[in-house]
Amino acid sequence: MSQLDTLLKAATEVRENAHAPYSNFKVGAAIVGKSGTIYQGCNVENAAYPEGICAEAGAIAAMVAAGETELVEALVIADSPAPVAPCGGCRQKLAEFGARDVTVTLTTTDGLSAATTIGDLLPGAFDATHMERS
Template structure:
């Protein structure tokens, strides 16, 4: 398993490159895939709300483009008074490539703030298995 500091560094680097001119709220995400490769993404806002992309969606797209198909762990880094957890849509996006027990780490600029299983954030989720697909 990749050290959590590697995911934190990747998410921090992605967050620094976020395009958030409207909200100023930068988010970075880093995924560890089944081959041990780390993929990062950042939020990309658009003047035509809600056309932007969340950091988690960017990291998932990077993972898929590189050939990864399974999220072993994910770290989301955002700076706020409360831990920045994935939005509802991203919880479902994560579910497409993760199992209910997959760990979601949440961090801010000072480090790790919390960790959750996907099942804790998206209980009784709908996933690929409901459609007869592997996953």
């Protein structure tokens, strides 16, 4: 099984655990840390909508909680007519922990797929170099 297939399986499985009682829009994410470990995340909504947690943020939090701070690949899956890109906040989170050339695969539960990169998702990303004189 390829790494992409493994990521798709992990994201698909965790998507089923999403807590989305308000939007009914379940999202799963899987990322690969530099060590090769796969971390999963799903969206978690709450009554103070939209104060929930996105799937990508959950996967990144799991990676950081495990002691890693660099991701080398990501995949996001949702039940939508076309592949869904991460929200703006998650694009910034991906850029915080991954290089501009890191592949982000966007998939649907129907098997549609699109590949992009963190740099293409967030050109001109704000990063630590912008604070060097502070």
